[in-house]
Amino acid sequence: MNKDEKRKELERMLKKCPEILTPAKVVRWSPFGKNKVYELLRSGELRSFCYQGGYIISKDDLIEYLAEHSDDDAGRTFKRGGGND
Numbered sequence: 809m810n811k812d813e814k815r816k817e818l819e820r821m822l823k824k825c826p827e828i829l830t831p832a833k834v835v836r837w838s839p840f841g842k843n844k845v846y847e848l849l850r851s852g853e854l855r856s857f858c859y860q861g862g863y864i865i866s867k868d869d870l871i872e873y874l875a876e877h878s879d880d881d882a883g884r885t886f887k888r889g890g891g892n893d
Contacts, residue, residue, distance in 0.1 A: 814875040822867060829865045838870060848873070 809817075825837045831845045840848070848854035855869040 811875055814878055815871060818871045818874050822871060825867050825870075827867050829867060829870060831863050831865070834865055834870060838874065 822837060826833065829837065831842070831849065834840065834845045834854075835842050838845070845854070849856050849863050849865075854865065854873050856863045856865045858864070
């Protein structure tokens with residue numbers, strides 16, 4: 809699966825996801841836990857904006873990060889709910 813196919817699949821999976829996310833919502837809509845989300849935000853790997861002392865993440869930036877960092881060979885799947893159940 810190429811990057812464009814991954815992106816389209818992620819867009820389909822996250823179609824009900826809000827366009828603007830807080831870190832807590834990123835945890836809910838991605839396979840990452842709270843600590844990993846904040847690590848990605850602090851390092852700048854996951855693009856964000858600071859607003860009134862907090863992070864704001866766009867859905868497009870989350871999808872872009874997930875598409876770039878998914879690993880098909882390992883059988884990794886993305887599920888809503890903050891983990892790979």
